[in-house]
Amino acid sequence: MKFTVHGALLCAGATFVAAANKDDIHFTYPRYPAQARYVALGPQLEPAPPANKTYEYIVVGAGPGGSPLAARLAMAGHSVLLIDAGGDHGNLREVKIPAMSIWSSERSELTWAYYTHHYEDEKMTKKDRKLTYRTKDGSLYSGLSPPEGAEMLGNYYPRVGGVGGCSQHNALISILPTNGDWNRIKELTGDDSWDAEKMRGYYKKIEKNEQPFPVDADAHGYSGWLKTAVTPLSLAAQDFKIISVILGAAASAGVELNGPLSQLRKLTENLTGGLLNKLLPINYLTGMVDGLASLLLHDMSTNDPNRDSTPALVQMPLSMGAPSYERSSPRDLVYKVATAKNPDGSKKYMLDIATNTLVTKVNFDTTDERPKATGVDYLYGESLYRADPRASLTEDGGVPGSVSASREVILSAGTFNTPQILKLSGVGPADELEKFDIPVIKNLPGVGTNLQDRYELGVTAEVSSDFDLVQECTYLAEGDKCYDQWINGIGALKGPYTTGGLAVGYFMTSSQAEGEHDIWVGGLPAIFQGYFPGYSTHILTATNKNHWTWLVLKAHTRNTAGTVNLTSANPRDTPKITFHNLFEGSSVEDANKDLQAVVEGMRWAVKAIDEIRPLDGSTFTQVWPPRNVTDDDAALRDWIAEEVWGHHASCLCPMGADGDPMAVLDSKFRVRGVEGLRVVDASAFPKIVGTFPVLSIYMMSEKAADVILADLAA
């Protein structure tokens, strides 16, 4: 099969070729693609440097870790500067529309493209067909046969540089960590405030559940800042093929089709003759929706003590409102707090947000024995960081400045940047800092170690005809009836753009699980083979609507060997990120356990596709990986080792026990060995959480605000 990419969003000439033969795959894409410009859907912050004043608190990074914390400190009456290296694009269409999340991850206004290394070993690295090279003409080639003279960059890893951080492009999935995730921090540090029961309070504080009838109503919060809902079931129920896929998953999961479910099957069988390849009329849906509901309405936020270990096929809770069906995120929270006014028109809270401001280092007062953080240095200017596709790779731009904090600096610059900033500030492994002539403030060998991520892979089927549900969608290209529907419709009638894509998921426990789910499999109507530059332009398009991918994701990976190392002392340069996957980083035993779990997840996905009995007579054919790979144990293990990716990198500045030389933080987020400096973001976890991290980061951020305010009161 061959796709040529079309559409107003896309650059001319990007082509993608996929085939059962792995060696045939390649993709070429510009570093800075031409993209349609348009007016945002609502107000956004104008770029602004930090004001020339001293704040009580400076929070570096307006992502999930920094934003709730900065808002809470300001709402408690303190002066707070929240700094972000990027701008505010929270009202881009691609950001606001749940179904456009994949596209938002490659909008050049907000994307940061890192190139990571799955292995140190070059031979292993070069087996990945997604591996990206910079060609002589400056474009990006991903594939196995790079042109002459191309320079190997690594595996593309999209992040967001901008207010909201990755909450602006993520897939909206809002899942609690397992109770074990919190309790392990409690046990590791001896700090009872991390107990899972206590942490649940933060979830209720954050959540504004807008789901009409949440299954476990007591488990939710209703007045927080994060709106949550699930995709209207009437949407899935309109498309025969999607119903078939869900029934296939139910069969793979061993769910018996009785009660309303068998009714559902009967109903659909009855209809097939008359309505082949058409959407079901909405008034015919009650029976369908009841059937699907009886299958999928399991609440993953429930208090049930067996939640974390019971296999479950569910609709994924998403961070979006209902009936607005718009992305909800901490960007909206900080925007609201920073722009809130008193009746007399004056600013209500002392929260300032500096944008396009790249923090380059934390400053310390070293007169006392324990260095004390006093503020930060920064560079002001758009696109200064070289992960930004618009940044110059050769010129060192930006207007330097510095700003002071009378109480504390909090680093929330995300999993790759927080360790980089610490190292640039002289806090990190002394030998590495000395290599770059950075004066050592505090030798902390754990900074930039302990990197953990998922192992992810997809199983994709080609369908003999298009999914009806998305038939009228052009994904913001000309004549997009689905966009019109999303703008003008009400509630469920807002149509297919009300889903984040990965709307159905299966939580499973493989033979290698240690009590909790260790695999999640989620489905989307697309051909998703991992991240490479331009991936968002072909996986689901106006002309490609006949693929289904079950995405397999390994929770709680055992590999803790990844590192983030400086490549230079220039704060504009991206660091070297190395995962040391599987056997390169883990013991043989651990690597085998992780591999086996992923094998079982992949086989579940293969079975879920095999079990599809298309109600409209269409056929589903597995095309990726090739069938002879998934059928063969050795070939499948090789495929996994070559192709796995992740997108939840965490744990590079881990909390840990007193006396552990590799612990960077204590249980109150304080950087060990210095004063007035904390870390609050995905890098603070000692162990990667459950299946999806962002809700855990919000909860951590809320907790950090409480901890900081309590310290102040003490």
Ligand SMILES: Cc1cc2nc3c(=O)[nH]c(=O)nc-3n(C[C@H](O)[C@H](O)[C@H](O)COP(=O)(O)OP(=O)(O)OC[C@H]3O[C@@H](n4cnc5c(N)ncnc54)[C@H](O)[C@@H]3O)c2cc1C
């Ligand atoms: C494509 C994709 C999809 C995802 N989907 C999901 C999902 O559906 N569910 C889920 O739970 N998780 C998802 N995640 C993961 C989740 O979004 C991230 O783990 C989370 O956003 C991390 O939060 P953070 O605060 O640690 O860092 P980030 O989100 O990375 O935020 C860091 C912020 O710091 C700023 N910054 C960085 N360096 C500097 C500097 N030097 N100076 C000033 N500012 C700086 C950045 O601009 C950014 O705004 C997804 C991630 C990706 C990449």
Ligand SMILES: *[C@@H]1O[C@H](CO)[C@@H](O)[C@H](O)[C@H]1NC(C)=O
């Ligand atoms: C900042 O303010 C101080 C005193 O209020 C002043 O001396 C200094 O020149 C100002 N700096 C800038 C860059 O405006």
Ligand SMILES: *[C@@H]1O[C@H](CO)[C@@H](O)[C@H](O)[C@H]1NC(C)=O
């Ligand atoms: C199926 O169709 C038949 C004939 O039209 C009808 O009698 C029957 O009630 C239908 N069954 C269901 C479950 O709708």
Ligand SMILES: *[C@@H]1O[C@H](CO)[C@@H](O)[C@H](O)[C@H]1NC(C)=O
């Ligand atoms: C990263 O730096 C550490 C020292 O901090 C060193 O041990 C390690 O080998 C480096 N890793 C890479 C991939 O450069």
Ligand SMILES: *[C@@H]1O[C@H](CO)[C@@H](O)[C@H](O)[C@H]1NC(C)=O
């Ligand atoms: C799978 O089949 C393809 C095409 O026939 C072949 O090239 C490849 O070597 C086979 N792979 C395995 C693992 O058998």
